[in-house]
Amino acid sequence: MDTSLYTKAYSQIKTSNNILVVTHEQPDGDALASLCLMAEILTQLNKKYTLYCYDRVNHQYGFLPHLNELKNSYENFDFDLIIVLDCGSVERTKLDKEILSRRPNQLVIEIDHHPKIKGYADLEIRDSAAAATTEILYYFLKANKIKINKDMAGCVLTGILTDTGNFLYPSTSPETINIASEMLVNGAKLPQIMENTWRNKSIASMKTWGKAMARLKINPQYKFGFTVLKSEDVPAEVTEEELEGMSGFLSNLNDVNGILLLRELPDGRIKGSLRTSKPNVDISKLARALGGGGHAKAAGFTVEGKIEETDKGWKII
Numbered sequence: 001m002d003t004s005l006y007t008k009a010y011s012q013i014k015t016s017n018n019i020l021v022v023t024h025e026q027p028d029g030d031a032l033a034s035l036c037l038m039a040e041i042l043t044q045l046n047k048k049y050t051l052y053c054y055d056r057v058n059h060q061y062g063f064l065p066h067l068n069e070l071k072n073s074y075e076n077f078d079f080d081l082i083i084v085l086d087c088g089s090v091e092r093t094k095l096d097k098e099i100l101s102r103r104p105n106q107l108v109i110e111i112d113h114h115p116k117i118k119g120y121a122d123l124e125i126r127d128s129a130a131a132a133t134t135e136i137l138y139y140f141l142k143a144n145k146i147k148i149n150k151d152m153a154g155c156v157l158t159g160i161l162t163d164t165g166n167f168l169y170p171s172t173s174p175e176t177i178n179i180a181s182e183m184l185v186n187g188a189k190l191p192q193i194m195e196n197t198w199r200n201k202s203i204a205s206m207k208t209w210g211k212a213m214a215r216l217k218i219n220p221q222y223k224f225g226f227t228v229l230k231s232e233d234v235p236a237e238v239t240e241e242e243l244e245g246m247s248g249f250l251s252n253l254n255d256v257n258g259i260l261l262l263r264e265l266p267d268g269r270i271k272g273s274l275r276t277s278k279p280n281v282d283i284s285k286l287a288r289a290l291g292g293g294g295h296a297k298a299a300g301f302t303v304e305g306k307i308e309e310t311d312k313g314w315k316i317i
Contacts, residue, residue, distance in 0.1 A: 005125050006143035009109050012123065013042070016081035016107075019049040020074070023085045024092035026240035027053050029162025029197055030132045032061050032070075034085040034111070037137050037155035039066035041146065050074055054094035058239045060196050064158065065151040081107050084121065086133035088114030088293065111136055113163075115284065117293055128295065131171040134159025138179050150187025157188040162197055165248045170277055170297045204235040205242040212246055212261065217313070223257045225250060228307050228314050231264040243273075248298070251275035258283050262314070264307055270316060274299045 013019070021038050023031040035051050042049045043066070051070045061067055077098050087110070090096045099108060100120060110121035113130040130136050134156045141148055148156075160180055164172045167180075184190060208229065216227040227250070234243070243263065250259045258276035265271055272290065274283045275298050284299040292301025305316045 003139075003143040005123065006140045009111070009123055009125060009140065010144040012081060012107060012109060013047070013083075014045060017048060018079050019047055019081045019083060020052060020077075020079040021049055021083045021085065022052040022087075022093050022095060024087040024089075025054040025094055027055065027057065027086075028240065029061065030134055030159035031086040032057060032064060032067065033155040033159035033162070034133045034137060035070065036064040036066045037134060037152055037159075038083060038085060039069060040149070040151050040155070041141075044146075050079070052095070060239070061158075063192055063196050064155060077102075079106060081109065084108060084110045084112070086112055086114075088112060089117050090120050111140070115293060115295065129173070131169075131173060131176040132159040132163035134163075135176060135179060138183075148183075148186045150189075153183040153186035153188040154193065157183040157190070158193050158197070161193055165245065166194075166198055168252065169248055170279065171295065201242065202237060205238045208234055208238050208243070209246050213250075215314075216250070218253075218256060223255060224260070225253055225256045225258070226260040226262070229261070229263040230307060231266060234263065247273040247275045251277045251297075257281050258286075262307060262316075265302070268304065268306070269302045270305055270307060272301045272303070274301075 019042060021035055023035050039049065039051055052074060053070055054072065056072060057067065057070055082099060084093060087093055090099055093099065108121040109123045111125045111133060113127055113133050113136055115128045116126060125136060127136050138156050141152065157180055160176060164176065211233050212227045212229055216225060218225050247259060247261045257278050258274060258281055261273040263271050274287050276283045282296040284294045284296050287294050287299035287301050290301040292299060294300055303316065308315055308317050
């Protein structure tokens with residue numbers, strides 16, 4: 001990627017006075033780690049900023065620096081710079097009306113590793129080959145010669161670990177491994193991150209995983225696995241990341257081309273999570289056909305309706 005994009009973004013940050021940093025609803029580890037990493041950068045620059053996310057954050061990420069500053073509301077949308085992180089669609093910020101109707105002097109920088117859906121930013125830094133948005137932010141730090149302290153290193157490694165399933169997903173590249181190693185040298189605490197992300201599973205989430213696995217079916221013709229979760233199957237305390245981790249885990253089934261997890265949402269929609277570990281399968285094509293999008297190995301979509309069990313199997317009504 002052209003390093004001038006990183007330096008242009010940093011120059012814009014340094015000349016801004018009131019900055020909003022936002023990520024997507026139902027944030028995962030990469031989204032939160034990206035927010036906190038940017039907060040550390042802005043703190044070093046002594047900038048006034050607001051960290052925003054539509055949803056409240058699960059306690060498991062409390063080890064990340066600046067996470068206690070995260071807000072679910074704002075007083076006035078008078079920011080002169082808006083930084084959108086790890087968000088493939090502006091609608092997922094839940095601030096799309098404010099961002100799309102912004103004043104001419106309110107600039108937007110978008111930094112993301114998801115494939116582009118629709119452009120809206122004044123400056124877009126996108127690398128869909130990167131394993132995580134924090135991996136892109138690592139290059140941002142390097143391009144602008146920002147010294148990586150232990151808090152920054154911890155954020156970079158958290159995003160990489162959570163978005164690669166601890167290096168199990170196909171998005172992991174040799175460069176991803178090299179960056180992770182460098183972050184350990186710079187003070188990232190691997191045991192702390194693992195304890196709070198991978199090993200911090202609740203009884204409720206394990207029971208939810210059990211229900212999904214009990215319903216797992218394989219279509220022998222297409223070698224495609226699928227399972228469903230009704231809204232009543234998912235307790236309120238189960239996080240979005242725990243559910244997304246289930247999709248990634250199931251994608252490692254032997255001799256299966258891909259996996260689909262269909263899950264009812266509280267608002268009457270159904271979310272589909274698609275995953276594959278096969279090098280010759282692009283799961284995003286199916287997601288796009290269903291109105292969604294994503295990466296070749298991890299994609300998703302949402303549709304209106306409910307899931308109903310019939311004599312012939314599950315269907316959407």
